Amino acid sequence: xxxxxxxxxxxxxxxxxxxxxxxxxxxxxxxxxxxxxxxxxxxxxxxxxxxxxxxxxxxxxxxxxxxxxxxxxxxxxxxxxxxxxxxxxxxxxxxxxxxxxxxxxxxxxxxxxxxxxxxxxxxxxxxxxxxxxxxxxxxxxxxxxxxxxxxxxxxxxxxxxxxxxxxxxxxxxxxxxxxxxxxxxxxxxxxxxxxxxxxxxxxxxxxxxxxxxxxxxxxxxxxxxxxxxxxxxxxxxxxxxxxxxxxxxxxxxxxxxxxxxxxxxxxxxxxxxxxxxxxxxxxxxxxxxxxxxxxxxxxxxxxxxxxxxxxxxxx
Amino acid sequence: xxxxxxxxxxxxxxxxxxxxxxxxxxxxxxxxxxxxxxxxxxxxxxxxxxxxxxxxxxxxxxxxxxxxxxxxxxxxxxxxxxxxxxxxxxxxxxxxxxxxxxxxxxxxxxxxxxxxxxxxxxxxxxxxxxxxxxxxxxxxxxxxxxxxxxxxxxxxxxxxxxxxxxxxxxxxxxxxxxxxxxxxxxxxxxxxxxxxxxxxxxxxxxxxxxxxxxxxxxxxxxxxxxxxxxxxxxxxxxxxxxxxxxxxxxxxxxxxxxxxxxxxxxxxxxxxxxxxxxxxxxxx
Numbered sequence: 001x002x003x004x005x006x007x008x009x010x011x012x013x014x015x016x017x018x019x020x021x022x023x024x025x026x027x028x029x030x031x032x033x034x035x036x037x038x039x040x041x042x043x044x045x046x047x048x049x050x051x052x053x054x055x056x057x058x059x060x061x062x063x064x065x066x067x068x069x070x071x072x073x074x075x076x077x078x079x080x081x082x083x084x085x086x087x088x089x090x091x092x093x094x095x096x097x098x099x100x101x102x103x104x105x106x107x108x109x110x111x112x113x114x115x116x117x118x119x120x121x122x123x124x125x126x127x128x129x130x131x132x133x134x135x136x137x138x139x140x141x142x143x144x145x146x147x148x149x150x151x152x153x154x155x156x157x158x159x160x161x162x163x164x165x166x167x168x169x170x171x172x173x174x175x176x177x178x179x180x181x182x183x184x185x186x187x188x189x190x191x192x193x194x195x196x197x198x199x200x201x202x203x204x205x206x207x208x209x210x211x212x213x214x215x216x217x218x219x220x221x222x223x224x225x226x227x228x229x230x231x232x233x234x235x236x237x238x239x240x241x242x243x244x245x246x247x248x249x250x251x252x253x254x255x256x257x258x259x260x261x262x263x264x265x266x267x268x269x270x271x272x273x274x275x276x277x278x279x280x281x282x283x284x285x286x287x288x289x290x291x292x293x294x295x296x297x298x299x300x301x302x303x304x305x306x307x308x309x310x311x312x313x314x315x
Numbered sequence: 316x317x318x319x320x321x322x323x324x325x326x327x328x329x330x331x332x333x334x335x336x337x338x339x340x341x342x343x344x345x346x347x348x349x350x351x352x353x354x355x356x357x358x359x360x361x362x363x364x365x366x367x368x369x370x371x372x373x374x375x376x377x378x379x380x381x382x383x384x385x386x387x388x389x390x391x392x393x394x395x396x397x398x399x400x401x402x403x404x405x406x407x408x409x410x411x412x413x414x415x416x417x418x419x420x421x422x423x424x425x426x427x428x429x430x431x432x433x434x435x436x437x438x439x440x441x442x443x444x445x446x447x448x449x450x451x452x453x454x455x456x457x458x459x460x461x462x463x464x465x466x467x468x469x470x471x472x473x474x475x476x477x478x479x480x481x482x483x484x485x486x487x488x489x490x491x492x493x494x495x496x497x498x499x500x501x502x503x504x505x506x507x508x509x510x511x512x513x514x515x516x517x518x519x520x521x522x523x524x525x526x527x528x529x530x531x532x533x534x535x536x537x538x539x540x541x542x543x544x545x546x547x548x549x550x551x552x553x554x555x556x557x558x559x560x561x562x563x564x565x566x567x568x569x570x571x572x573x574x575x576x577x578x579x580x581x582x583x584x585x586x587x588x589x590x591x592x593x594x595x596x597x598x599x
Binding site for chain 1: 329330331333335336338339343346347348422423424426427428429430431432433434437438594596597598
């Protein structure tokens with residue numbers, strides 16, 4: 001696979017905006033998806049993720065702003081770049097009376113570069129990879145929602161790709177299917193592809209993402225490596241001890257806030273206090289420490305701290 | 316997802332000139348039961364026509380070639396073409412062309428085709444080529460079934476042309492073939508209107524009805540004598556001119572005007588479809 005060793009990151013947008021009549025669906029976002037990243041593109045339903053993805057793929061044209069895809073300006077160069085991009089946009093869509101295999105064959109036939117001699121082999125390999133080979137000759141209309149979703153993922157596997165843009169790839173899949181898709185994405189990433197995967201289910205992508213971008217009401221409210229994003233939010237420490245009052249006093253002296261003590265443990269917000277100072281101070285004050293932890297905020301916590309709201313549908 | 320062995324395929328960097336996409340398009344059109352049934356109806360008409368004339372002989376003097384059928388079976392094909400001209404054949408072309416882009420948009424497959432990327436201009440070229448091929452096949456089926464039924468029930472031999480002169484059987488078949496090509500060109504022009512309308516909507520049935528309405532409207536306008544200044548500009552006005560091919564010598568003036576009109580309609584509406592689709596936001 002020719003890797004995306006271009007100087008510029010695989011996806012860059014600047015001031016990307018889309019306005020539909022009255023509503024601003026995407027409001028001046030600056031995406032940056034670094035090479036090799038698994039970029040979780042997160043946000044509640046209606047936050048502008050799919051509109052952004054459609055703009056990235058040249059399906060709709062931006063009202064303002066620019067997109068560079070694999071180092072080439074969109075949409076001018078869509079013809080040459082898009083074939084290096086595998087995509088899944090807003091759910092599966094196929095001809096109902098054609099089989100899964102015939103549907104992939106049609107998309108392969110539409111590709112000006114694909115080699116007809118390897119077509120059958122590549123199609124079956126893609127079907128096999130998403131676990132659909134056994135149902136390959138069934139009509140699409142007989143597929144379950146999960147099978148349809150798998151077929152849609154298979155379309156992005158017909159060719160080696162440098163970039164995969166997957167919009168809600170686990171929609172409609174059962175827990176087993178969701179796990180399989182997560183593995184597949186990890187595999188593709190380890191083979192060198194950059195992956196942008198959108199989701200409204202935070203926990204689902206949390207496990208596979210290296211980077212995260214959070215959309216909220218059309219704006220990109222945060223973006224960066226997952227670890228940085230977590231660190232930037234409020235971190236909580238937890239001290240397990242049989243003398244919580246004493247521990248709470250020490251933490252207060254150190255300058256931690258929002259201290260809450262209950263039986264057996266104390267929690268407090270870290271603030272600007274260096275984590276490594278806490279243990280020595282507890283020991284010096286002769287507080288028996290049974291356990292100590294800096295609690296990692298979940299993506300949900302990150303999101304709430306960024307938007308001040310829960311992860312619900314935004315209008 | 317099973318751990319399938321990795322298929323190592325180099326991503327090809329070479330453009331291929333291939334008819335694969337067009338063949339795929341034709342497979343979709345001709346693989347669809349609805350369309351095959353439609354062609355079946357088109358083909359059934361000359362059968363019904365031939366059988367009914369056979370069963371009730373002695374009613375000469377009918378318009379539209381019917382009166383000539385008993386003289387030469389080849390006229391079944393001409394009569395069938397003339398009788399399917401106002402509705403059946405345009406309906407078939409309307410259904411295919413109205414569905415062409417709107418159908419893909421309706422299914423959502425349009426976004427996946429464009430993400431391949433199939434290319435918007437190329438998609439319209441392929442879609443329109445398929446419509447033209449369909450129009451040709453639909454017309455030829457009517458002519459072919461008409462010929463077979465006619466020859467079976469009424470026999471062949473020399474035929475009397477509209478100008479009263481005699482022509483050989485081979486000459487008659489040649490004239491029938493030219494007539495079919497002429498009509499196929501006319502229906503292809505209608506198909507370009509359909510292609511354009513199909514880019515305006517995500518409802519294939521709505522598009523089909525709209526194309527048919529345009530077709531009927533042109534026919535109606537063509538009957539209003541107060542609008543005779545408009546008539547030469549109507550696509551449908553030239554459709555019946557194929558009868559001129561049954562004169563000796565062939566009267567080609569109307570045929571030429573008809574072909575030019577069809578070409579202009581096809582060009583204008585294909586470009587309109589292109590202008591529409593190339594800038595359209597694909598949000599289906």
